[in-house]
Amino acid sequence: MIWTRLRPLAVLLVVLALWGAPGTRAQVRDDSTKVLYGPKTTRIIYEAEVLRDSTSGTPLDTTLTRWPQARFWFHDTTFQQDLGAVGTASRPLLYQPNYQLGARFGRNVFDKYARDATTVPYYDSRSPYSFFRYIQSGAGEQVFEISYSRSLKKNFSVGLAYERIASNKVLDPVRSRDGLVEHSNILLFGRYQTDDERYHLLINFSNVRHRAVEQGGIRPVTTTSIVDGETFIEGENRPQELFKYAQQKVNLSQAVNTEDRDELYFTQTYRLLGRGLTAYHTFDAKRQYNSYYDKALTLRNTFYQPDVLYYPRVLRNTAAILDRAEYRQVENTVGLLGRTDAVEYRIYSRFRNASLVEQSLKSNQQLYQAPISTGLELEEVHNENYFNAFVGGTAAFNYRKIYAIEAAGEYKVGNEYWAQASIRTGPLSAEALVNSYSPTLMQQEHVGNNYEWHNDSLNNTSTQQLTGRLRLKLPNIGILTDQRFEASASVANIINLVYYGTDGRPTQLSATRNLLIVYARHTARLGRVGFDNQATYTRGGEADKEGIRIPSLVSNSRVYYESYIFRKALFTQVGAEMYFQSRFQAYNYSPSTQQFYQQETFSIRPYPLVDVFLSADIKTVSVFLKVAYLNQGVLDNGYFTTPYYTGYPRRFQFGVKWNFFN
Numbered sequence: 001m002i003w004t005r006l007r008p009l010a011v012l013l014v015v016l017a018l019w020g021a022p023g024t025r026a027q028v029r030d031d032s033t034k035v036l037y038g039p040k041t042t043r044i045i046y047e048a049e050v051l052r053d054s055t056s057g058t059p060l061d062t063t064l065t066r067w068p069q070a071r072f073w074f075h076d077t078t079f080q081q082d083l084g085a086v087g088t089a090s091r092p093l094l095y096q097p098n099y100q101l102g103a104r105f106g107r108n109v110f111d112k113y114a115r116d117a118t119t120v121p122y123y124d125s126r127s128p129y130s131f132f133r134y135i136q137s138g139a140g141e142q143v144f145e146i147s148y149s150r151s152l153k154k155n156f157s158v159g160l161a162y163e164r165i166a167s168n169k170v171l172d173p174v175r176s177r178d179g180l181v182e183h184s185n186i187l188l189f190g191r192y193q194t195d196d197e198r199y200h201l202l203i204n205f206s207n208v209r210h211r212a213v214e215q216g217g218i219r220p221v222t223t224t225s226i227v228d229g230e231t232f233i234e235g236e237n238r239p240q241e242l243f244k245y246a247q248q249k250v251n252l253s254q255a256v257n258t259e260d261r262d263e264l265y266f267t268q269t270y271r272l273l274g275r276g277l278t279a280y281h282t283f284d285a286k287r288q289y290n291s292y293y294d295k296a297l298t299l300r301n302t303f304y305q306p307d308v309l310y311y312p313r314v315l316r317n318t319a320a321i322l323d324r325a326e327y328r329q330v331e332n333t334v335g336l337l338g339r340t341d342a343v344e345y346r347i348y349s350r351f352r353n354a355s356l357v358e359q360s361l362k363s364n365q366q367l368y369q370a371p372i373s374t375g376l377e378l379e380e381v382h383n384e385n386y387f388n389a390f391v392g393g394t395a396a397f398n399y400r401k402i403y404a405i406e407a408a409g410e411y412k413v414g415n416e417y418w419a420q421a422s423i424r425t426g427p428l429s430a431e432a433l434v435n436s437y438s439p440t441l442m443q444q445e446h447v448g449n450n451y452e453w454h455n456d457s458l459n460n461t462s463t464q465q466l467t468g469r470l471r472l473k474l475p476n477i478g479i480l481t482d483q484r485f486e487a488s489a490s491v492a493n494i495i496n497l498v499y500y501g502t503d504g505r506p507t508q509l510s511a512t513r514n515l516l517i518v519y520a521r522h523t524a525r526l527g528r529v530g531f532d533n534q535a536t537y538t539r540g541g542e543a544d545k546e547g548i549r550i551p552s553l554v555s556n557s558r559v560y561y562e563s564y565i566f567r568k569a570l571f572t573q574v575g576a577e578m579y580f581q582s583r584f585q586a587y588n589y590s591p592s593t594q595q596f597y598q599q600e601t602f603s604i605r606p607y608p609l610v611d612v613f614l615s616a617d618i619k620t621v622s623v624f625l626k627v628a629y630l631n632q633g634v635l636d637n638g639y640f641t642t643p644y645y646t647g648y649p650r651r652f653q654f655g656v657k658w659n660f661f662n
Helices: 002-026
Strands: 042-045 080-082 090-092 122-125 129-137 142-153 156-168 179-193 199-214 222-227 230-235 255-271 278-294 299-301 321-339 343-361 378-399 403-412 416-425 428-437 445-447 452-454 461-474 480-495 498-500 506-508 513-526 529-539 553-565 570-581 588-590 595-597 607-618 621-628 640-642 651-660
Touching: 080 640, 122 142, 122 156, 122 179, 321 378, 343 445, 378 445, 498 595
Parallel strands: none
Antiparallel strands: 042 122, 080 090, 129 142, 129 651, 142 156, 156 179, 179 199, 199 255, 222 230, 255 278, 278 321, 321 343, 343 378, 378 403, 403 416, 416 428, 428 461, 445 452, 461 480, 480 513, 498 506, 513 529, 529 553, 553 570, 570 607, 588 595, 607 621, 621 651
């Protein structure tokens, strides 16, 4: 059990909590009992602010609004299609434009759980600041993070953070409570600035280890019988019959995906002529290693063409799969930036050196006669180096907050680019985006045990997108207050889209794909009751469309009642949240290539997910209690997130977050 493995760590946390509790309740006081340090004296500085020549920072988020919402527990908060459990492979559910040019790996299914080096928080606090958060569910979901930072001098601070994400198996009658995912992330970060604030340095190093057991989805159990010459299929022959969870059989029993990420990142700026002219340099060195291992292949035919269960084909080894890939990249960016009250600009050039090495088990067509027991031998099947050069920049003009104009773009020496322009006046804004980018390295070249392709003829994908936005603060109507409304409409034209087809291989769509995307969000308060409703409608991602599959409607609604109790010592929120996703033909998942690919045979039915929660905040401690998927059994006994992967059943979740300011 995960809890058994974490018991020593939990004891340590309790000791730390008890040790820090008195000081936390006091929040560091002087002789007059005045609070000196707390949330208002601690600010977060992000790289984006430093690259705007600002270090004022943003205050800590101590609100309860996002705390019980599961998608805000991870580093990517967008709606995602996953394999139904925490830590499993995932992809963005809604359309997102691409801004990444040049050589890039193309294995992104675990991005949701890895930190983005450009968004690491750096703390500016007058006292040491630390926090931990712990989330656990009865189904084995677990998120844990502990962070500590302190200022060694007035202008110098360092910090350390550790994060763990884990989950247990929900499927598989043999090992239903075994570990499914183990993710750990160690982050070191620091910030330095000179007394005159001419020089700034932000630096971080992260070490990520992710291990995910691959089950291959549910394997329906059916029996065939012949009565009076007529064939009858009995058992699990409909998707609605696959919601037995721990009793469901799965396709894979000894398959594991492993991903390691290491990254050293720093940005430094130096003011040459005040805030109007500042030089900056960014260094980014990272490594991503992926390995897929399955040592339990089951052969169907060993005489002519070897064939295995579940996998589409065997190209190299008929006894086991061991495919490895390692991507390394070093980037240096140098540029100039500056800003005044009305004008802001940044120009830069960037140079990228990258390499990709792939390995696989040696081909041995005789292995099916004597399965492997020891001595797996790898051979290098792909090794290539890449060099890319880029130039880019941004420019913005603001006139007394009445209107603003902004332009940004980047060009890769060769034939790739993106350019974006926007204009805003009052609550209205409009923006245009054009881009042209090459396929990922994974889409261009791959050699493994199940797939092999060499796509030298793929063209660049190009898109043109126009977006209009409206942001309003609506007037109060009686006791209906704090009304805010936001809406946008986008039209996107996508040309030469590269995607993974029904055979799991990259293919290019010659026709133009058109999308219409409409988004709306409304928040309001009715006395002590709060409402937050948002919805995204997409047209052009239907089941009959090649290359893009998107639910026509994705919505999230939240209603809650909040108040103080115990003489305002405890602030509480109690409420309900509903997520809804319309019917769509979701992508299938290939664990050996770590890619989602198109399929034509399985439609995921529309389903709502209803959660009820209670959140509470007492000084620096926040907790929540939550029943997730409360409506299980009302319409169906379950739902699918990916073909043959069911989401979690009803469960109880608990979370606690504790801030320390001394």
